[in-house]
Amino acid sequence: MDSTPPEEIHGDKAPPMAPLSHLREPPTTKRGARTRAALVQAARTVFERDGYLDSRLTDITREARCAAGSFYTYFASKEEVLAAVLLEAQEDMMHPGMGRVQDADDPRAVLEASNRAYLEAYRRNARLMALLEQVAQVEPEFREFRGRRADAFIRRNARGIADLQARGVADRGVDPMMASRALSGMVSVMAYHAFVLGERQESQPPTDFEELVSTVTRLWANALRFPGHR
Amino acid sequence: MDSTPPEEIHGDKAPPMAPLSHLREPPTTKRGARTRAALVQAARTVFERDGYLDSRLTDITREARCAAGSFYTYFASKEEVLAAVLLEAQEDMMHPGMGRVQDADDPRAVLEASNRAYLEAYRRNARLMALLEQVAQVEPEFREFRGRRADAFIRRNARGIADLQARGVADRGVDPMMASRALSGMVSVMAYHAFVLGERQESQPPTDFEELVSTVTRLWANALRFPGHR
Amino acid sequence: MDSTPPEEIHGDKAPPMAPLSHLREPPTTKRGARTRAALVQAARTVFERDGYLDSRLTDITREARCAAGSFYTYFASKEEVLAAVLLEAQEDMMHPGMGRVQDADDPRAVLEASNRAYLEAYRRNARLMALLEQVAQVEPEFREFRGRRADAFIRRNARGIADLQARGVADRGVDPMMASRALSGMVSVMAYHAFVLGERQESQPPTDFEELVSTVTRLWANALRFPGHR
Amino acid sequence: MDSTPPEEIHGDKAPPMAPLSHLREPPTTKRGARTRAALVQAARTVFERDGYLDSRLTDITREARCAAGSFYTYFASKEEVLAAVLLEAQEDMMHPGMGRVQDADDPRAVLEASNRAYLEAYRRNARLMALLEQVAQVEPEFREFRGRRADAFIRRNARGIADLQARGVADRGVDPMMASRALSGMVSVMAYHAFVLGERQESQPPTDFEELVSTVTRLWANALRFPGHR
DNA sequence: GATGAATGAGCCTTCATTCAT
DNA sequence: GATGAATGAAGGCTCATTCAT
Numbered sequence: 001m002d003s004t005p006p007e008e009i010h011g012d013k014a015p016p017m018a019p020l021s022h023l024r025e026p027p028t029t030k031r032g033a034r035t036r037a038a039l040v041q042a043a044r045t046v047f048e049r050d051g052y053l054d055s056r057l058t059d060i061t062r063e064a065r066c067a068a069g070s071f072y073t074y075f076a077s078k079e080e081v082l083a084a085v086l087l088e089a090q091e092d093m094m095h096p097g098m099g100r101v102q103d104a105d106d107p108r109a110v111l112e113a114s115n116r117a118y119l120e121a122y123r124r125n126a127r128l129m130a131l132l133e134q135v136a137q138v139e140p141e142f143r144e145f146r147g148r149r150a151d152a153f154i155r156r157n158a159r160g161i162a163d164l165q166a167r168g169v170a171d172r173g174v175d176p177m178m179a180s181r182a183l184s185g186m187v188s189v190m191a192y193h194a195f196v197l198g199e200r201q202e203s204q205p206p207t208d209f210e211e212l213v214s215t216v217t218r219l220w221a222n223a224l225r226f227p228g229h230r
Numbered sequence: 231m232d233s234t235p236p237e238e239i240h241g242d243k244a245p246p247m248a249p250l251s252h253l254r255e256p257p258t259t260k261r262g263a264r265t266r267a268a269l270v271q272a273a274r275t276v277f278e279r280d281g282y283l284d285s286r287l288t289d290i291t292r293e294a295r296c297a298a299g300s301f302y303t304y305f306a307s308k309e310e311v312l313a314a315v316l317l318e319a320q321e322d323m324m325h326p327g328m329g330r331v332q333d334a335d336d337p338r339a340v341l342e343a344s345n346r347a348y349l350e351a352y353r354r355n356a357r358l359m360a361l362l363e364q365v366a367q368v369e370p371e372f373r374e375f376r377g378r379r380a381d382a383f384i385r386r387n388a389r390g391i392a393d394l395q396a397r398g399v400a401d402r403g404v405d406p407m408m409a410s411r412a413l414s415g416m417v418s419v420m421a422y423h424a425f426v427l428g429e430r431q432e433s434q435p436p437t438d439f440e441e442l443v444s445t446v447t448r449l450w451a452n453a454l455r456f457p458g459h460r
Numbered sequence: 461m462d463s464t465p466p467e468e469i470h471g472d473k474a475p476p477m478a479p480l481s482h483l484r485e486p487p488t489t490k491r492g493a494r495t496r497a498a499l500v501q502a503a504r505t506v507f508e509r510d511g512y513l514d515s516r517l518t519d520i521t522r523e524a525r526c527a528a529g530s531f532y533t534y535f536a537s538k539e540e541v542l543a544a545v546l547l548e549a550q551e552d553m554m555h556p557g558m559g560r561v562q563d564a565d566d567p568r569a570v571l572e573a574s575n576r577a578y579l580e581a582y583r584r585n586a587r588l589m590a591l592l593e594q595v596a597q598v599e600p601e602f603r604e605f606r607g608r609r610a611d612a613f614i615r616r617n618a619r620g621i622a623d624l625q626a627r628g629v630a631d632r633g634v635d636p637m638m639a640s641r642a643l644s645g646m647v648s649v650m651a652y653h654a655f656v657l658g659e660r661q662e663s664q665p666p667t668d669f670e671e672l673v674s675t676v677t678r679l680w681a682n683a684l685r686f687p688g689h690r
Numbered sequence: 691m692d693s694t695p696p697e698e699i700h701g702d703k704a705p706p707m708a709p710l711s712h713l714r715e716p717p718t719t720k721r722g723a724r725t726r727a728a729l730v731q732a733a734r735t736v737f738e739r740d741g742y743l744d745s746r747l748t749d750i751t752r753e754a755r756c757a758a759g760s761f762y763t764y765f766a767s768k769e770e771v772l773a774a775v776l777l778e779a780q781e782d783m784m785h786p787g788m789g790r791v792q793d794a795d796d797p798r799a800v801l802e803a804s805n806r807a808y809l810e811a812y813r814r815n816a817r818l819m820a821l822l823e824q825v826a827q828v829e830p831e832f833r834e835f836r837g838r839r840a841d842a843f844i845r846r847n848a849r850g851i852a853d854l855q856a857r858g859v860a861d862r863g864v865d866p867m868m869a870s871r872a873l874s875g876m877v878s879v880m881a882y883h884a885f886v887l888g889e890r891q892e893s894q895p896p897t898d899f900e901e902l903v904s905t906v907t908r909l910w911a912n913a914l915r916f917p918g919h920r
Numbered sequence: 921g922a923t924g925a926a927t928g929a930g931c932c933t934t935c936a937t938t939c940a941t
Numbered sequence: 942g943a944t945g946a947a948t949g950a951a952g953g954c955t956c957a958t959t960c961a962t
Contacts, residue, residue: 189415642876
């Protein structure tokens, strides 16, 4: 895992993530581009605020300060704007963009950096992730999108694990893909709990970010029997 | 963890799980009881088949072979039947009912039995779990229900972990609650993937149940540094 | 053509005229039957008054004094009510029900009775015929309905013609079906002109009914060379 | 009917056929003329393909390869393009342009030539005739247009009939106008059946054109008791 | 209790027409 | 003249809930 580029753990250099649907042709004029952008932005705002299911198209057009009919100039349906919203945010959601790691030879250090980057990205896009979870329960198209996103992380982490197993620094008794699915899932569940559910119940104290990072990293490292306890 | 009753790990002795809503009075007559039961059964069938959102009340009354109006004799809304459905299934979903473990002193053996029981219960009620995930995304009431169910498992497992930590057979470097949340979440994510998503995509080979049990158990045990590798 | 039952000329003993569509199940209760009937009646009124295309479902429900949603209890669409309207009127439209002819052996007398019956039925249902012409231009389903209705008349008249040809009292130089189509068409065109268009242009004097009957009868008889001029 | 110019039977030397509407001023520039022509041509294509009611203005402008807004430079509405389309095609629809008849003294020969010319013109413009029938059911303006066109033929044929009656070669027992309306209608109905409906139902064998001509001619001649059977 | 018809608010979608560039 | 985005009125349809029988 030394020379493995950090992104290999949770990151995703983003194969364009297969189009969600055949979007309408992009606007030709500058004015059109502005309106379309306003609609996408408005949709994100409304979806994040009211949820996908409870939002009406007219909420979006009102937020975008345009007529109801204008929506259909750019999108064929609510699904389609959502696709546009997700596509636009995809980059930031999928490229945790973890910085340089001091000691790239230390699996724990690399892992921690990776987890931190992932969790930071999740936190940044928490409301969008919540939205994605919601629509994945309702629209098969977005269930697949969620699946592809998850798989991207899982496959990369699986490669990292296999690599460490080959170098003898990770437990060889588990299948890399399955272990990756379990451990990546563990992190995402924690993120969901902390940043999505945590936000909603203000009764509870917010999760301590650093503790979150160090706990999942430690459990992960232990789970794979990284050498050298801390 | 030796004397800890198995249920202590994933199980739940079911504190009445706070009523989901103030249900209407139970039917007085025998006929009434029959109709109500038919409605609950029909609702489960319809919800599991079509999803909560896509099902109409008339689908349920048709399935129950009764008139649309009769529904309101027993339930005030769609939410309320769902509550009844979940309440009825709660017992089996929450009490994995893991059998006696041979060597209750072996943390790994206990853990494995616990995980197996949890996963079997999940598999048994997979469609209902899928339904719960869906409604949790839409109705705050059921989000809380899901949360309470998860917390029940998490708290029990946290107690088990704290116990093992106290006995010196589990890593003391992690907070029991947080570790429990992470590891319990890991298992539930795997279950969701295998039994909910797996069912929908018949293209993929079904997950091998035993491998699933052994993998999550091994990762969990490692994560907490249970003594004695395998 | 003597013993040929009169209906054989323009009439139609009505093979049920193939359902226009799979109508919803008829209402079970008396109240339901009343509402449904009110809707069909209202639809006929509105369609005849405003035309099929210019009428809105809410016009119909208002006319029927019921809520907009009630419409869908009985019909799935505007098309479907129209089907019901036509089905209900079909009997009268298709069974001119010409009375006994004095001399059933006189082809001219039979023919005249038949034409009179046809034209009277057309006049009685003129607004409905106008409606049928309109929808036939727009909905393939009703184009077929119109076609079946026309064919019923044409086939019967063709049989009458073939019969007379066999008896040597009609020109054998024409194909019975084609001649029937031409002559039946001639009559229907005249009816359309007199009772549909005539009504709309009050500027013109109304067609004299008896002259209409005698003219088409005479032309028809001549066209087939019935013996014995008048 | 001898010296009667052939067109006198079904033809129409086209009195300008009263403007359908007050069209906008014709384009001044060459570019304008080109755009306008493209729009009329596109409208005809689209109307004939999709029907008047199912076609949208944007279909027309797309077909004409111009912007939606440009439409209004030349036409005030959908109706107005249709008027332009019909005006442009009027010439060919109304002037069957029947060739010289060998023996202009033979009523049957003249009649047959006239019918053939009419039917050929109908066939040539079948899709436009279908369109005209459609719009006549919907727009009063075009109902009148259709009426004027029909009247032109009917009046001419009525003159021919009156002429023959005067010469003693046609049944004097019928009113020339009414007989003309009936017989002209007979021919147009047959044309509509063969060329409009026939095209739509490819299941049926196409009508034999020569049989069509000879049948209507024979029936017509008989109906008026032209001398000398065939 | 059961029945099933009646209710009507609410949202999506279309497309002729206008208008700023 | 041409462009093409913006407008917004209009109407269809759904379905949870009510209510008369």
